[in-house]
Amino acid sequence: MRPVRGKRIVAILAAGGLTLAAAACGQAPAEAPKTGGSTAAGAAYKACMVTDLGGIDDKSFNASAWAGLQAAKTEASNVDPKFVASSSEASYEPGLRGYVTQNCNYILAVGGLMGDVTTKVAKENPKSQFAIVDSGSGNSNVYPMQFATHQAAFLAGYLAAGYSKTGKVATYGGLKIAPVTIFMDGFADGVKHYNTVKGKDVKVLGWDKAAQNGNFAESFIDQNKGKSVTQTLVGQGADVIMPVAGGTGLGTAQVAKDSGGKLSVIWVDQDGCVSAAQYCEVFLSTVVKNIEDAVKQSVVKGAKGETLSATPGYVGSLANDGVSLAKFNQFDSKVDAALKAELEKLKADIVAGTVKVESANAPK
Amino acid sequence: MTAFLRKLWSANTVALTFLSMVLAVLIGALLIIVSDADVLAKFGYFTARPSDAIESSWAVVSTAYADLLKGAFGDPQVFSAWFAGTATWQQAFAPLSETLTYAAPMVFTGLSVALAFRGGLFNIGAQGQAVLGCVAAGIAGFTFGLPVVLNLLVALIAGVVGGALWGFIPGFLKARTGAHEVITTIMLNYSAGLFLSWLVIQQGIQAPGRTDAISKTVAETAQLPSPGGVLRVHLGIILAVLVTAGVSWLLNRSAFGFELRAVGANPHAAKTAGIGVGRTYVLLMAIAGGLAGLGGATQVLGTAHALTPAVAGNIGFDGLLVALLGRNRPWGTLFAALLFGALRAGGDRMQSFASISLELVTVLQALIVIFIAAPALVKAIFRLRAARATGLGASLAKG
Numbered sequence: 201m202r203p204v205r206g207k208r209i210v211a212i213l214a215a216g217g218l219t220l221a222a223a224a225c226g227q228a229p230a231e232a233p234k235t236g237g238s239t240a241a242g243a244a245y246k247a248c249m250v251t252d253l254g255g256i257d258d259k260s261f262n263a264s265a266w267a268g269l270q271a272a273k274t275e276a277s278n279v280d281p282k283f284v285a286s287s288s289e290a291s292y293e294p295g296l297r298g299y300v301t302q303n304c305n306y307i308l309a310v311g312g313l314m315g316d317v318t319t320k321v322a323k324e325n326p327k328s329q330f331a332i333v334d335s336g337s338g339n340s341n342v343y344p345m346q347f348a349t350h351q352a353a354f355l356a357g358y359l360a361a362g363y364s365k366t367g368k369v370a371t372y373g374g375l376k377i378a379p380v381t382i383f384m385d386g387f388a389d390g391v392k393h394y395n396t397v398k399g400k401d402v403k404v405l406g407w408d409k410a411a412q413n414g415n416f417a418e419s420f421i422d423q424n425k426g427k428s429v430t431q432t433l434v435g436q437g438a439d440v441i442m443p444v445a446g447g448t449g450l451g452t453a454q455v456a457k458d459s460g461g462k463l464s465v466i467w468v469d470q471d472g473c474v475s476a477a478q479y480c481e482v483f484l485s486t487v488v489k490n491i492e493d494a495v496k497q498s499v500v501k502g503a504k505g506e507t508l509s510a511t512p513g514y515v516g517s518l519a520n521d522g523v524s525l526a527k528f529n530q531f532d533s534k535v536d537a538a539l540k541a542e543l544e545k546l547k548a549d550i551v552a553g554t555v556k557v558e559s560a561n562a563p564k
Numbered sequence: 565m566t567a568f569l570r571k572l573w574s575a576n577t578v579a580l581t582f583l584s585m586v587l588a589v590l591i592g593a594l595l596i597i598v599s600d601a602d603v604l605a606k607f608g609y610f611t612a613r614p615s616d617a618i619e620s621s622w623a624v625v626s627t628a629y630a631d632l633l634k635g636a637f638g639d640p641q642v643f644s645a646w647f648a649g650t651a652t653w654q655q656a657f658a659p660l661s662e663t664l665t666y667a668a669p670m671v672f673t674g675l676s677v678a679l680a681f682r683g684g685l686f687n688i689g690a691q692g693q694a695v696l697g698c699v700a701a702g703i704a705g706f707t708f709g710l711p712v713v714l715n716l717l718v719a720l721i722a723g724v725v726g727g728a729l730w731g732f733i734p735g736f737l738k739a740r741t742g743a744h745e746v747i748t749t750i751m752l753n754y755s756a757g758l759f760l761s762w763l764v765i766q767q768g769i770q771a772p773g774r775t776d777a778i779s780k781t782v783a784e785t786a787q788l789p790s791p792g793g794v795l796r797v798h799l800g801i802i803l804a805v806l807v808t809a810g811v812s813w814l815l816n817r818s819a820f821g822f823e824l825r826a827v828g829a830n831p832h833a834a835k836t837a838g839i840g841v842g843r844t845y846v847l848l849m850a851i852a853g854g855l856a857g858l859g860g861a862t863q864v865l866g867t868a869h870a871l872t873p874a875v876a877g878n879i880g881f882d883g884l885l886v887a888l889l890g891r892n893r894p895w896g897t898l899f900a901a902l903l904f905g906a907l908r909a910g911g912d913r914m915q916s917f918a919s920i921s922l923e924l925v926t927v928l929q930a931l932i933v934i935f936i937a938a939p940a941l942v943k944a945i946f947r948l949r950a951a952r953a954t955g956l957g958a959s960l961a962k963g
Contacts, residue, residue, distance in 0.1 A: 228612035253874055284915045285922045288877030290867050291912055294662055297794060298916035312776045313872055324793060376765060378775030418758075561775045 245503040247272065248304035249283040250295035252311035256285055260420070260446050260469060261379075261491050265310045265333055268495025275496070276503035289313065296321045300328050306502045307331070308495065312379070318342060329508060331498055333491055334379055336563065337510040344513035345494045346563035349379075350386030351550050352487045352523035353442075354557045355543055356466050357390020359485060359525065360440040361402040362539040363464070370405035370438035372415035372429050374445030378561040383444040383468055383487060385409050385559035393546075393555070405438050412560070417448045426451025434463060440484060442466040453479035464531070471526040484535075486526035494522055515563060519551045577891065583942050584935030592928045593625045596920060600624050628920045635913025636663050636906035654794050659909060661797035665867060667905025669694070671804035672859030673883025674890060674897040675811050676731075680852040681892045682815060683844065684828035689734060689749025690856040691880025692756035693727040697860025699760055700726025702871040703769070705782030705864065715785040720803075720861050727857015728850045730756060735849025739842030745849070753880070761873040771870065779871035788866040800862035805898065807858065812894040814851075824848050856880060885933045904929060 247269050251262040269281035284295045292314050299307045300321065307328060309318040312335040319338025322330045330342040337344040360369040371387045373380040384407040391404045407414035415433070417425045426448040433441055434455065439462060443449030449467065456463040457479060464484040467476065470492075472483035494514050502508055516522015525543065528535050549555040597603050603624050606617040634640075638659045645651035673690040680687035687693075701723030710718055734748040763769055764777045771780045790798035815821040826834040827844045835841050860876055868875045886904055890896030911925030935942050 228609040228616065282919060284912070287908075287911075287922055287926070289872060289874050290666065290863070290877055291908075293796065293867075294909070294912045295916065297658075298913060302917065312774075313778060316781075316870070375761070375777075377777050 243278045244280045245276065245278045245306065245499075246302070246304040247279050247281045247306040247308065247499045247502075248299040248302070249281070249308040249310065250292060250299070250314070251283060251285045252313065253286055253289070254420075256283060258420075258446070261333060261489075262310050264470065264489075264491035265308060265495045268492040269308070269499060271492060271496040272499035272503065276500045279499055279503050281499075292317045293321065296330075300325050305329060306499055308333070309335075311335070329502060331495075331508065333495070334563075337513055340510050342510055343498055343508040344510065345491070345498065345516070346514070347489050347491070347494075347516040347523050348518075348557075348562060349382050349487065349489050349516075349523050350389070350559040350562055351518045351557050352489070352525055353383045353386025354390040354393070354550065355518075355525040355547060356442060356485065356487045357387040357392075357404075358394045358546055359390075359535070359539065359543060360387070360442065360466060361391040361394035361400070362542070363484060363535060364402060364438075364440050366437045366439045367401065368403045368405060368437040369440040369442075370415075370433040370436075371442040371444065372406040372417060372433065373443075374417055374420040374448055376416050380444045381407075381412065382559050382561040383442070384414060385561055386487075386557060387442055387466075389557060389559075405433050405436055406441075417443075417445050419448050420446035422448050423451035423454065427455055430455045430463075434459070438463075440464050440466065442468065442487070444468050450476060450479070453482050456482035467526075471529075473527075473529045481530050483529060484531050485528055488524045488526050490516060490522050490524070517551075518547055580939050580942055581889075581936060583946060584932050587935050587942065587945065588928050588931035589629070591931055592924060593629075595924060595927065596625050596628050597621045599921065599924075624918075628914055628918045628924075631914040631918045631920075632907070632910035632925075634910070635659050635917075636910035654791070658794040659913070661791075661795040662909035662912065663902065663905045664797045664801045665905070666908040667901045668798070668800035668804050668866065669859040669863045669879040670882050670886050670901040670904055671801075671808060671898055672862065673856045673879050674886030674901050675808060675883075675894060676727075676852040676856035676859070677883050677887035678890060678892040678894065678897045679811055679815065679824075679855065680848060681887060682828050683824035683848040684831060685735075685738070685745050685845065685848060685852075687731070687749060687849070687852050687856075688746055688884070689731065689752050689853070689880075690859075690883040691876065691878075692749065692753035693730040693853040693856035694860035694863070694880045694883075695753075695756040695760050695876045696730040696853075697723040697727040697857025698864045698868075698871060698876050699756075699763060699860075700857065701861035702779060702782060702864045702875075705786035706780040708786075709783060710785070712785045715783060716788065716865065719782070719786040719865055720858065723857045723861025723864075724854040725857070727860060728854035731853015731856065732846065732850040735846040735853075738849070739845045757873075760871065760875070764871050764873060769871070777873050781870045782865060786865060787869060788862060790866070796867060798862075798866040800866040803858075803862065804901075807855070808894050808898045811855070815894060820844075820847065856883065859883065885929065889933055889936050 249265060249269055254260060254262050256262055256266055266283060273279045273281060286292055286295055296307060296318060307330045309332045311333060315332065315335040315338060318330055318332050322339040322342045326341055332342055333345050335344060369391060371384050373384055388404045388407050388409040391402050395402055415429055417429050419425050426443060426445060430441060430452040441452055443452040453465050453476060456465045465482045467483050467486040469489050471486045471488060473480040494516055498508055546555060550557055603620045606620050610617050636659060638656060642651050643656050646653055646656040673694055676690045677687050701719045704722035705719040708715060708718060730752060733752060734745045737743040737748050738745050764779045769779050771778050788798040788800050790796060823839045823844050826839055827841050831841050859879055863879060864875060882904060886900045887897050889900035907925055907929055911922060914920045915922045
């Protein structure tokens with residue numbers, strides 16, 4: 201056996217070496233003339249981002265914010281985006297300070313948990329421009345970007361109530377934290393509004409706004425957990441579900457797909473037919489929180505030399521399309537024209553302030 | 565002192581540790597090259613013009629490791645700027661401060677694991693114990709409002725007690741029922757983590773005016789003193805050195821240390837010799853828990869200043885690696901924690917300045933530990949190289 205094995209190894213090595221050698225036989229490109237990168241660098245607008253613990257590929261707010269920085273580059277070519285991923289909460293501060301040292305023109309902190317440390321670093325470096333997603337501003341050089349997500353979720357609740365055949369709709373969250381429960385508050389109120397207007401009694405499962413209590417998967421990634429939570433809710437009669445749980449919600453989408461049209465899903469954050477296209481057929485609509493656009497606009501503004509004022513900063517609402525109800529995509533023909541008109545009207549009313557949407561979890 | 569020096573120079577261990585690091589750095593360099601698309605593209609025409617590929621590889625690897633060193637120990641440019649008067653001494657020492665800041669909690673969790681290990685227990689629970697330390701120290705820090713010094717002392721002691729309680733449980737279960745400490749401590753890690761997530765959003769704990777998961781801020785009098793500004797380093801690192809000395813004394817000089825080493829070496833023999841094995845387990849786990857709890861406390865009172873679900877980060881599990889790297893000796897653990905602190909601080913800079921993914925630093929740490937944990941592998945690798953010099957055929961024939 202031994203000699204054979206030895207030969208085999210030699211053969212594998214030889215084959216591997218040949219492949220490598222073949223791969224390395226490409227033509228060398230012509231010697232590029234040394235262009236002065238300094239002219240471009242002089243005008244470069246360094247947009248630097250420090251992620252939350254979710255990392256850059258979280259398919260949620262870190263990814264959206266990063267997409268925003270990259271999108272800004274297409275509009276203002278001098279934008280030079282880069283990021284650091286935080287490995288722990290203790291590395292938020294060195295992340296921000298590292299970018300101060302590198303003279304970044306725009307330093308973006310992603311997530312409310314970075315609020316305090318961003319304020320601290322911003323106060324010590326009054327000449328740097330900071331920005332933060334999902335948190336208020338603590339200093340005049342911190343540009344806050346917050347989202348009145350409950351307004352769009354209110355529309356989603358109304359839509360779900362109007363679309364439901366069983367008279368029961370549901371929502372559940374990934375974790376009981378404000379950026380999640382704000383969706384659930386809006387959703388529950390939207391259903392309530394539908395009941396008041398129509399004199400119906402559509403029930404909301406999974407969230408009790410008054411008690412601030414409901415169903416949570418305790419995870420943003422565990423799809424199986426999403427499935428089991430969903431099956432419980434379906435067992436109780438729900439036929440429209442809004443999971444506010446990142447990747448966990450894909451479990452809900454899978455259950456809906458298997459149900460053959462009996463269950464439909466309202467997605468959150470980014471249009472489901474884009475971010476989870478494989479399940480497009482089950483997405484009734486999406487409560488969009490447009491972080492990408494908010495970040496992009498602020499960077500482009502900064503790159504053009506405009507000031508980013510901390511007050512009022514940016515609050516994404518239905519009025520400025522910072523939050524919205526996405527297209528119905530494949531459900532376009534299944535949603536009643538009357539219901540669509542009512543949603544348009546409701547949106548206008550919320551923007552005008554005649555219908556008030558409130559949530560204890562809303563940005564202050 | 566001489567004993568310590570002898571330990572440091574016991575050539576075998578030091579050489580192996582050093583060679584492990586060399587190997588890890590080499591593999592890390594390969595990973596840096598492979599993960600850089602531009603450099604990799606230059607290997608596509610390696611035979612046509614090898615200088616391109618080699619130069620660009622060298623450039624990317626050397627910048628990355630230079631940034632790693634600058635981020636951990638200091639940037640010579642900033643030092644010269646300081647001497648020239650254009651930078652402050654704080655800026656010059658900021659990298660070193662980062663290294664010590666990251667190292668401090670790992671020293672405690674590392675000691676926790678190392679001490680338990682010497683008594684024959686595998687304390688996977690340092691994470692949970694650290695979390696409980698965070699909780700107890702944090703709550704004590706923003707609740708009592710005691711005067712200066714006293715407030716900090718009370719908060720630190722609360723952290724120790726919190727961790728000790730979380731260590732006592734598996735120790736007690738082991739002594740009384742024989743429940744394996746690995747299982748119980750892992751379960752208690754989950755319990756501690758979820759308890760913290762729940763706790764920070766409760767009324768009276770959550771910061772007023774906040775809707776996200778963050779607690780009130782620890783009173784200034786309960787925070788570990790720090791120079792402030794860019795220097796995050798705090799009293800915790802000095803405490804860490806003192807505690808290391810204490811643990812070293814406990815382990816090598818005290819009666820309890822003798823007992824725990826005896827139990828660790830052979831519980832049956834220890835029992836025959838009249839040592840209360842169960843009692844030793846309980847006390848040992850409580851002390852180990854207290855150490856990890858102190859690590860959690862330094863994290864909250866030194867850097868975080870408020871409780872969040874992830875406030876303890878990964879310090880408990882890092883403690884496992886640190887203890888392993890330090891070969892379960894107190895001073896070894898201290899140095900291992902400093903090394904890991906340096907890697908973390910340097911990794912931050914490497915990521916920020918050289919745009920090398922943070923995961924690489926984690927991989928480097930993991931590789932160092934793998935090689936340390938498998939000394940035979942390192943020996944084999946370096947002997948193999950010597951064998952090759954004498955003749956390739958010989959080693960192949962043996963294989």
